[in-house]
Amino acid sequence: MYPLNDKIKDLEPYTPVEGGFRIHLDANESFLPLPDSFLEEWSNTLGHLSLNRYPDPAARDLCKAFAEHYQVPEECVVAGNGSDELITVLFTAFLQRGEAFATLEPDFSMYAFNGYLQENRHVAIPKKADYSLDVEQIIQTCEQENVRLLIFSNPGNPTSLVCPREEIRRLVRGVSALVVLDEAYMDFSDQSLLEECQAYDNLLILRTCSKAFGLAALRLGFAVGQKRLVDAVKAVKSPYNVNTLSQSLGTLVLRYPQAIREALEKILHSREQLTAGLQELCRVFPNRFTLLPSATNFAALHMAEGKELYQYLGEQGIAVRYTGGLVRITCGTSQENQVVLAKIREFLENRGA
Numbered sequence: 606m607y608p609l610n611d612k613i614k615d616l617e618p619y620t621p622v623e624g625g626f627r628i629h630l631d632a633n634e635s636f637l638p639l640p641d642s643f644l645e646e647w648s649n650t651l652g653h654l655s656l657n658r659y660p661d662p663a664a665r666d667l668c669k670a671f672a673e674h675y676q677v678p679e680e681c682v683v684a685g686n687g688s689d690e691l692i693t694v695l696f697t698a699f700l701q702r703g704e705a706f707a708t709l710e711p712d713f714s715m716y717a718f719n720g721y722l723q724e725n726r727h728v729a730i731p732k733k734a735d736y737s738l739d740v741e742q743i744i745q746t747c748e749q750e751n752v753r754l755l756i757f758s759n760p761g762n763p764t765s766l767v768c769p770r771e772e773i774r775r776l777v778r779g780v781s782a783l784v785v786l787d788e789a790y791m792d793f794s795d796q797s798l799l800e801e802c803q804a805y806d807n808l809l810i811l812r813t814c815s816k817a818f819g820l821a822a823l824r825l826g827f828a829v830g831q832k833r834l835v836d837a838v839k840a841v842k843s844p845y846n847v848n849t850l851s852q853s854l855g856t857l858v859l860r861y862p863q864a865i866r867e868a869l870e871k872i873l874h875s876r877e878q879l880t881a882g883l884q885e886l887c888r889v890f891p892n893r894f895t896l897l898p899s900a901t902n903f904a905a906l907h908m909a910e911g912k913e914l915y916q917y918l919g920e921q922g923i924a925v926r927y928t929g930g931l932v933r934i935t936c937g938t939s940q941e942n943q944v945v946l947a948k949i950r951e952f953l954e955n956r957g958a
């Protein structure tokens with residue numbers, strides 16, 4: 606039998622959640638479908654797409670629409686097949702064999718996974734007990750360990766916390782590593798470094814269309830930074846990484862800032878509802894859990910019985926995540942929020958401590 610190498614022999618394919626869940630609050634997607642007007646306009650453009658040809662390797666229209674939406678220079682943007690693909694490309698491009706990368710744990714698991722596959726040395730720096738970042742400590746560790754690439758999310762997944770911009774600036778200036786700042790959730794917050802990313806020669810910012818824009822199915826992500834860094838990413842990525850259909854619909858959506866704002870408001874309203882309900886449960890059931898202040902489209906609960914709650918909700922047909930010691934619940938429709946809140950109340954009344 607052909608022997609699988611040590612690196613892959615125990616790996617299993619990524620399976621989001623299985624089973625017949627009626628409510629999906631596990632993947633931090635948007636609960637909003639695209640407005641019909643978009644789909645209509647998009648269907649009118651389909652006839653003009655050359656599906657027999659390869660896509661535009663530079664995804665020019667898409668990157669231009671992104672650059673205009675966020676007010677960044679067009680030549681400083683590169684698109685990927687989701688930010689997931691870009692994370693892989695960044696590890697391939699900016700790390701040589703055996704070099705060290707650092708993550709701030711707990712964080713998005715794809716970072717460590719990519720480093721593992723690339724056979725790079727992982728320096729896992731823990732967050733503080735309250736899940737905030739200890740910038741001085743991070744800088745010191747990165748310099749001591751000769752870290753070449755530091756990657757983390759802000760706002761953080763699964764913590765939902767945002768670290769103030771000033772702290773991130775200090776971090777970027779303080780390390781010699783390339784900082785990959787994953788701002789997947791920054792549309793829900795206001796501490797982005799996007800507008801000033803041209804000021805740093807060691808900063809790449811990741812953004813995605815999968816969360817606030819409700820386009821998870823398209824797989825669209827972006828890396829933004831100084832042209833020298835972005836050109837290196839363009840040179841390493843596979844040429845036709847973003848397909849023509851995603852390029853065209855993504856471009857269309859990015860050109861309607863009004864629709865994006867409206868969707869965002871609905872999601873923020875959902876967050877309001879979900880967190881208000883959770884705060885109320887905190888009052889009624891003191892000392893059972895703490896709710897982290899969310900700067901994202903999900904709520905993070907720190908809870909000794911986290912795993913039990915996760916399992917209980919699963920039995921009730923509600924998918925959430927339990928990761929890094931936190932129960933992570935995506936903001937859903939008003940009805941989904943009400944159901945999950947009612948089930949959490951039920952759990953607190955009948956189970957556990």
Ligand SMILES: *Cc1c(COP(=O)(O)O)cnc(C)c1O
Nearest residue numbers: 687688689713758789813815826
């Ligand atoms: C959801 C998420 C992404 C988005 O990944 P895509 O591949 O663009 O869908 C990136 N980073 C973090 C931390 C996320 O939670």
